[in-house]
Amino acid sequence: MTRTLLVTGGGGVGKTTVAAALGVTAAKAGMRTLVVTVDPAQRLATALGLAGLGHEPEPHADLENLWVAMLDSGASWRAVAERHAAPDVAERLARNEFFLAAAEHFPASQAYAAADQAATYAQAKAWDLVVVDTPPSGGGIDFFTAPAQMADLVGGRLLRWITGGPLPGRRFFYERAARPILRIADTVLGSDLLERVTEFLLDLRTTYDGVAQRGREIERVLKDASILVVTTTNPAPLHEAIRFYRTLPDLASTPKAVVFNRSLPDSWADPPKRLRADVREIVDRWSAETVRQRDFRDEFSARYGATVVSIPLTPRPPTDLEGLAELAVSASGMPWADLGIGFSQ
Amino acid sequence: MAGTRLFLVSGKGGTGKSAVSAALALRAQRQGDRVLAMEIGEEGSLASHFATTPLAFEPREVRPGLHAMKVSRPDALLEYLSLQLRLPGVGRFGGRIARAFDALATAAPAVREIITIGKVYWEVRSGRWDTVVVDAPPTGQIGSYLRAPQSIKELVPTGRIRGQAESMAGTLSDPEITRLVLVTVPEEVPTAETEETLAWLDREKVVPPPRVVVNRVLPVLEVATRPTGVAGEMVDLHQSLVAEQQIWLDRLPGDVQLPYLFGVYTPAEVAANLSDGMEAVL
Numbered sequence: 060m061t062r063t064l065l066v067t068g069g070g071g072v073g074k075t076t077v078a079a080a081l082g083v084t085a086a087k088a089g090m091r092t093l094v095v096t097v098d099p100a101q102r103l104a105t106a107l108g109l110a111g112l113g114h115e116p117e118p119h120a121d122l123e124n125l126w127v128a129m130l131d132s133g134a135s136w137r138a139v140a141e142r143h144a145a146p147d148v149a150e151r152l153a154r155n156e157f158f159l160a161a162a163e164h165f166p167a168s169q170a171y172a173a174a175d176q177a178a179t180y181a182q183a184k185a186w187d188l189v190v191v192d193t194p195p196s197g198g199g200i201d202f203f204t205a206p207a208q209m210a211d212l213v214g215g216r217l218l219r220w221i222t223g224g225p226l227p228g229r230r231f232f233y234e235r236a237a238r239p240i241l242r243i244a245d246t247v248l249g250s251d252l253l254e255r256v257t258e259f260l261l262d263l264r265t266t267y268d269g270v271a272q273r274g275r276e277i278e279r280v281l282k283d284a285s286i287l288v289v290t291t292t293n294p295a296p297l298h299e300a301i302r303f304y305r306t307l308p309d310l311a312s313t314p315k316a317v318v319f320n321r322s323l324p325d326s327w328a329d330p331p332k333r334l335r336a337d338v339r340e341i342v343d344r345w346s347a348e349t350v351r352q353r354d355f356r357d358e359f360s361a362r363y364g365a366t367v368v369s370i371p372l373t374p375r376p377p378t379d380l381e382g383l384a385e386l387a388v389s390a391s392g393m394p395w396a397d398l399g400i401g402f403s404q
Numbered sequence: 405m406a407g408t409r410l411f412l413v414s415g416k417g418g419t420g421k422s423a424v425s426a427a428l429a430l431r432a433q434r435q436g437d438r439v440l441a442m443e444i445g446e447e448g449s450l451a452s453h454f455a456t457t458p459l460a461f462e463p464r465e466v467r468p469g470l471h472a473m474k475v476s477r478p479d480a481l482l483e484y485l486s487l488q489l490r491l492p493g494v495g496r497f498g499g500r501i502a503r504a505f506d507a508l509a510t511a512a513p514a515v516r517e518i519i520t521i522g523k524v525y526w527e528v529r530s531g532r533w534d535t536v537v538v539d540a541p542p543t544g545q546i547g548s549y550l551r552a553p554q555s556i557k558e559l560v561p562t563g564r565i566r567g568q569a570e571s572m573a574g575t576l577s578d579p580e581i582t583r584l585v586l587v588t589v590p591e592e593v594p595t596a597e598t599e600e601t602l603a604w605l606d607r608e609k610v611v612p613p614p615r616v617v618v619n620r621v622l623p624v625l626e627v628a629t630r631p632t633g634v635a636g637e638m639v640d641l642h643q644s645l646v647a648e649q650q651i652w653l654d655r656l657p658g659d660v661q662l663p664y665l666f667g668v669y670t671p672a673e674v675a676a677n678l679s680d681g682m683e684a685v686l
Contacts, residue, residue, distance in 0.1 A: 071591075072418065100592045100593045102592060294449070294452070296418060298449065330638070331634065334631065337627050338627055338631050343640075347666045356670075
């Protein structure tokens with residue numbers, strides 16, 4: 060059976076690095092592991108052997124049992140058209156400017172692509188573990204709501220609003236002048252734009268049954284997945300982490316743990332009192348920061364009953380497989396068994 | 405008396421964009437400006453940086469002379485339709501129209517952005533403010549907002565919105581009015597994203613050349629001899645972090661640097677602390 064591990068969190072917290080470190084650890088423990096990443100930093104991409112690779116899972120050149128894939132956010136919209144629309148409609152959609160714009164700008168596009176691909180790899184049964192680095196859009200929550208949002212969009216919510224009624228036929232263009240909403244839209248945007256958008260939506264509507272069914276499959280995979288929330292003690296990512304603990308139990312499962320990345324050692328909270336002035340300049344700053352971190356971590360754990368994992372702050376993020384493995388070793392409190400990863404320290 | 409100045413603050417998520425926006429607004433308020441701070445998007449944290457309750461569409465005075473508001477798209481659209489276009493029927497069909505357009509905005513490129521950036525434009529033009537500070541969407545999305553007036557001109561052959569798009573484009577590209585502030589931190593990914601954004605802006609020329617603000621810069625502190633124990637560990641980490649950050653500082657334009665704030669607990673304290681360094685941005 061394939062286990063799926065979703066690594067979520069706000070932007071800039073080192074989520075991709077943590078996902079990669081977990082994947083490397085699992086592969087080293089003998090599990091056939093796939094890491095799916097979103098737009099990794101240059102140095103991390105190099106460490107994962109991603110430089111110059113396409114979007115399909117590829118075995119890592121230097122580590123047995125490790126596969127790596129990079130998310131292709133445009134792919135899902137193309138797949139929606141190819142899988143679920145008639146060939147002529149799919150072709151028309153692929154050329155449609157609004158289809159291309161929606162693929163790029165629909166807020167949940169990247170999240171839908173990630174969720175769709177995560178589900179595809181989980182269903183492929185080719186791996187023991189699939190680790191997914193989730194995209195940050197919507198504070199990370201989009202990943203879990205994207206299948207429903209996509210079905211909603213395709214299903215004609217927009218069409219109903221524009222036409223003010225049930226599913227329209229093409230003749231609606233000729234009756235348009237009768238509807239106040241459309242009169243206003245005409246004045247503001249010009250009739251040509253509205254006509255082209257509606258045509259696109261009518262084409263997209265034909266994919267609804269397929270998209271809705273696929274959405275339910277994706278949601279099943281996400282509900283069965285284990286979740287880790289990565290954060291730092293900076294206010295913005297911490298705020299996102301709190302949102303996950305409040306929202307996720309309704310959408311998926313309760314997170315297995317919250318990972319505080321870039322943590323300072325607790326022993327720094329209480330430094331020696333007698334120090335030279337030049338040393339004190341540095342020590343006062345870092346001990347104040349350590350105390351703040353500890354307070355934020357303690358409050359989070361008390362309020363949400365979360366398993367807390369700390370990964371120490373290092374001067375630079377890991378840049379090779381060894382560094383990623385060491386980062387996993389340095390994580391204190393990681394519930395390895397709960398995540399299904401065989402790991403002994 | 406010079407006209408209203410507009411500061412659009414963007415940056416990669418997590419770099420302190422909202423904190424810098426709030427700090428900028430506070431600094432302008434302190435020098436006696438009538439200031440409007442605007443938040444765009446659902447996930448903003450501008451209110452917490454002013455230590456106030458969640459913001460609404462109606463500007464609220466959060467400090468003497470400093471108002472803050474949140475641009476929500478349905479509200480901005482209704483206001484646009486009724487006040488700017490003076491369309492009949494908006495009152496009666498208001499809710500439905502706003503929802504229809506909001507749905508339309510998901511599919512039609514630039515419609516969502518033009519409504520939001522349009523609200524900013526009307527506030528700048530209103531003459532009520534000396535300084536308007538916008539906590540704008542992150543760098544990943546800022547391009548589609550800044551380019552929205554252009555996109556509308558390309559997409560919409562007729563319609564009243566097209567005429568207004570011309571005027572908006574003019575305001576956004578006027579160096580006397582508009583300044584884009586890009587917030588970043590001296591790390592690999594934010595540095596790369598800043599470079600990409602700068603290159604895009606250089607190509608598109610939709611706003612005047614931006615000002616880059618590097619946030620969370622560690623101070624260079626020399627130590628005569630390395631101490632032992634915990635103090636030694638702290639000195640080692642500090643010096644390695646300073647060396648690492650220098651790699652990215654060397655690559656970034658050094659317009660303005662803001663200090664790393666150690667042991668500061670609340671967003672309001674962060675904004676107040678950073679506001680001292682905002683002179684160079686104003």
